[in-house]
Amino acid sequence: MRQIRITRFSTAISEIARNTVTHGGGGMMELAHEAFDGRRWLTATFTDSGAGIADIEQAMSDGFSTAKSLGLGLGGAKRLADAFEIESTPQGTTVKLACRLT
Amino acid sequence: MSRHGADRGAPILALGRNLVVSIRDDLDDQAIVELQDRLTEEISRRRAEGVIIDVSRLDVVDTFAGRMIGALAKMSRILDARTVVVGVRPAVAMTLVELGMTLGEVETALNLDRALEILAGSKSR
Amino acid sequence: MTEESNELSTLVAVLRADYDAILDEWLAAQSDEGVRRTELFSEREIRDQSRSVLSAIQDALTGNGEFRLESEDWEPVKDLLKTISQERVDRGGTIEESTRFILTLKQPMFEHLKRHFRSRIEDLLDEIWLSSRIIDQLGMYTMRVFLEERDAVIRRQQAEMMDLSTPVVQVWDGIVALPLIGTLDSERAQMVMENVLEAIVEREALIAIIDITGVPAVDTLVAQHLIKTAAAIRLMGAECVISGISPRIAQTIVHLGVDMPEVVTRGSLESALQYAFQTIGLTVRGK
Numbered sequence: 001m002r003q004i005r006i007t008r009f010s011t012a013i014s015e016i017a018r019n020t021v022t023h024g025g026g027g028m029m030e031l032a033h034e035a036f037d038g039r040r041w042l043t044a045t046f047t048d049s050g051a052g053i054a055d056i057e058q059a060m061s062d063g064f065s066t067a068k069s070l071g072l073g074l075g076g077a078k079r080l081a082d083a084f085e086i087e088s089t090p091q092g093t094t095v096k097l098a099c100r101l102t
Numbered sequence: 103m104s105r106h107g108a109d110r111g112a113p114i115l116a117l118g119r120n121l122v123v124s125i126r127d128d129l130d131d132q133a134i135v136e137l138q139d140r141l142t143e144e145i146s147r148r149r150a151e152g153v154i155i156d157v158s159r160l161d162v163v164d165t166f167a168g169r170m171i172g173a174l175a176k177m178s179r180i181l182d183a184r185t186v187v188v189g190v191r192p193a194v195a196m197t198l199v200e201l202g203m204t205l206g207e208v209e210t211a212l213n214l215d216r217a218l219e220i221l222a223g224s225k226s227r
Numbered sequence: 228m229t230e231e232s233n234e235l236s237t238l239v240a241v242l243r244a245d246y247d248a249i250l251d252e253w254l255a256a257q258s259d260e261g262v263r264r265t266e267l268f269s270e271r272e273i274r275d276q277s278r279s280v281l282s283a284i285q286d287a288l289t290g291n292g293e294f295r296l297e298s299e300d301w302e303p304v305k306d307l308l309k310t311i312s313q314e315r316v317d318r319g320g321t322i323e324e325s326t327r328f329i330l331t332l333k334q335p336m337f338e339h340l341k342r343h344f345r346s347r348i349e350d351l352l353d354e355i356w357l358s359s360r361i362i363d364q365l366g367m368y369t370m371r372v373f374l375e376e377r378d379a380v381i382r383r384q385q386a387e388m389m390d391l392s393t394p395v396v397q398v399w400d401g402i403v404a405l406p407l408i409g410t411l412d413s414e415r416a417q418m419v420m421e422n423v424l425e426a427i428v429e430r431e432a433l434i435a436i437i438d439i440t441g442v443p444a445v446d447t448l449v450a451q452h453l454i455k456t457a458a459a460i461r462l463m464g465a466e467c468v469i470s471g472i473s474p475r476i477a478q479t480i481v482h483l484g485v486d487m488p489e490v491v492t493r494g495s496l497e498s499a500l501q502y503a504f505q506t507i508g509l510t511v512r513g514k
Contacts, residue, residue, distance in 0.1 A: 004421055007162060007193035008200070014164040015201075073165045076201035188464060192424035195459040204458040206489070211464035212431060 009042070009099040012080035015073035016046050016095050024048025024093055033101075040101040041083070049092040056088055112137045114144050120152040120221055121145065121183070122214070123174070127160050134170050141174060145181045152221035153178040154214065158189025168203040175208045185209060186217040238340065238354045239288035242281075245339045250281055252335035260331050268318070280307050280329070284361070294357060296364045308365060309372045316376040325373045329365045336362070393419045395426035401433040402503045404496070408441030416452035420459060427465045434503040435460050438496045440471030450485040457490040466491065466506065470499035 013029075020027040027048030034041045053059050060075045074095075078084040083098035112129065115122040121144055129137070145153065155174055157163065163171070171187060178185040186209045190198070198205070211217040242249065254277055268276070283304040290300035308329065315325045336358045344351035392415065398404045403426045405419065423435050437456065439445070445453075457467035470493040472480075480487065493499040504511055 002421075004193045004196055007191075007197050010162045011164050011197045011201070014162055014166075018164065018166055073201070076165060079200050080197065186464075190462045190464070192421065192428060192459075192463065195424060195462040196420060196455075198462060199455045199458045205462060210462055212427065212433075213464075216433075216464060 005099065008080040009097070012077040012097050013044050015077040015080070016044070016097060019073060019095070020046045020048045020093075023053075024050035027092075034098070041098045042101055043096060043098045045094065045096045047092065047094045052088040052090045052093050053086075056086060060086075112140075114140060116144075116148060116150075117218070119148075119150055120154060120218070121148070121150045122154045122156060124156040124158075125160060125171070127162070129167075129170075138174065138177060142177055142181060145178055145183050150181075150183045153183045153185045154217045154221070155185065155187045156189050156214065157187060157194075158191065158213075160194060161191070163190075163194050163198055165201050165203055168198055168201065168205065172203075172205055172208060175205075184221060186211050186220055188213055188217045237288075238336075238358050239285060241339050241343050241354075242285050242288065242336075244343075246281070246285070249335045249339055250278055252338065253277055253281070253332050256331040256334050257328065260327055268314075276307075276311050276328075280304065280311070281332075283307050294361055296361075296368065304365065305368060308369050312369055312372045313376045316373060316380060322370060322373050322377075326366050326370045329362060329369050333359065333362050389415060389418050390422075393422045395422050397426075397430050397432075398436070398500065399504070399507075399509075401431070401507050402436065402500075403427065403430055403432040403434075404436040404438060404499075406438045406441065406496070410444070411442055411449045411452065413448065413452070416449065416456075420452070420456045423456065424459060424463060427460065427463055432465055433507055434466050434468060436468045436470055436496065436499045436503060438471040438499065439469060439476070440473075440496065442471075442476075445476045445479055447483050447485060450480055450483060450487070454485070454487055454490060457487075461489070468493060468499045468502055470494070470496045 017029060020029070024046075025048060027046060027050075030045045030047075032043050032045070034043050056074075060078060074086070077095075077097065081097040082100040083096075085094075085096040087094045112123055112125050112133070115124070121141070123137070123141060125137075141153070144150065153175075155171060157171060160167070175185040175187060187205070188211045190210065209220065211220055254274060257273070257277070287300045287304050288294075290298070295301070296305070311328070312325050337355055340351060340354050340358065344354065392409065393405065393407070395403050395405050403423070405423050405426075407419065411419070419437070423437065426432065427435055437453065439453075442449070453469055457469070460467040468491045472492050472494060491502065493502060501511065
């Protein structure tokens with residue numbers, strides 16, 4: 001894999017891991033090899049049982065030049081990963097990042 | 103606090119009137135706070151004119167680490183030391199841009215030599 | 228079902244008994260159907276290929292149980308077909324030839340089954356059905372492998388073209404330039420960024436000139452990519468100059484509402500060079 005892809009995905013993981021710790025009160029990360037959409041992927045799934053994110057859309061909307069202000073790093077992580085899923089309830093948050101292998 | 107503990111994560115080196123901080127990749131939040139303390143103290147104690155922040159050992163710089171680097175640079179500048187960040191790797195530069203962290207307010211240089219040239223006030227070679 | 232007997236009651240028994248004849252007839256069938264491309268493979272190679280495939284089929288059939296192409300008994304056969312297909316792709320063979328290579332085995336196979344099962348119509352039909360299934364599935368497998376291999380070749384070529392289309396040249400000590408020609412899609416823009424950043428490290432460049440004289444159109448996405456590239460270059464401690472901006476592209480950029488702050492732009496490569504020389508402290512003197 002090209003260095004840039006490794007760096008991008010590692011950074012996305014770092015971003016979400018930090019979220020899980022600081023906003024979710026800690027949680028779990030699971031790394032896995034998966035196959036979907038006819039490709040192979042490396043996935044990282046983060047789960048926490050924190051208070052959840054009230055407005056996901058807003059949390060994701062740190063545009064290209066405004067991330068430095070606040071931002072939960074969610075938008076950034078989404079741009080850095082090849083696939084991104086988020087699900088949040090008042091009982092907790094699950095974020096799944098995927099990096100295309102083939 | 104032991105001497106060893108104080109140097110954890112980032113040794114600060116004095117080169118003439120300049121200070122060089124090498125940031126390692128195993129910096130935790132506590133070590134960062136310590137580093138900010140140590141760096142600002144060193145700058146005022148030595149009346150440093152320039153600060154070079156070397157990030158060439160960092161493979162991954164997320165928004166938190168990016169903000170930390172930016173904050174270090176700002177603090178140094180407030181203490182009247184010109185600050186240059188060196189050694190941003192290509193993959194790290196691209197990733198930071200994607201994260202929207204262009205560190206626009208920070209001066210940058212390719213390597214230590216270049217940074218020293220900038221601090222010496224002569225950009226030409 | 229797979230029990231052997233003197234009566235030659237199974238496909239594998241027939242194959243074993245008439246091995247040489249079947250191989251010869253298979254080779255002849257390949258020749259008749261035009262599969263034997265002697266300019267691609269020598270007689271010898273084709274013979275060796277066919278022999279090893281036939282032997283592998285025989286070995287696979289000796290295994291127990293129902294025929295399943297996915298079972299490991301058939302791995303050696305698939306590996307062989309894969310290697311042969313890959314060689315055919317490399318030497319410019321077609322997918323029809325590659326598939327027909329295995330399909331032509333049907334005729335001699337059926338012929339020999341017929342000979343041994345003359346009086347037992349039901350057994351004959353069973354075994355013909357079995358060999359037909361085997362050969363058809365092997366044919367489909369060959370087709371798939373051929374396509375996969377060709378896709379891999381195409382991807383390789385695309386990667387090579389991508390490299391060729393983003394050349395970074397050192398124009399002076401400390402100055403690198405990247406003349407871009409043709410449309411910039413996202414993937415290529417990404418490649419441009421990577422190459423230019425790598426070149427800055429390698430050549431210890433202070434200034435990188437990206438010349439877009441040969442880029443026909445600049446849309447929002449392309450402009451965004453250029454801005455990102457400039458930002459990444461600056462983060463690394465160098466400066467980015469974008470040159471070759473035509474009057475039309477200048478208008479487009481403004482109409483699109485794209486802000487290009489902190490990006491130095493120049494109309495021509497010449498003026499970009501002039502700017503670069505000035506920045507690193509060189510002057511150009513006329514003769």
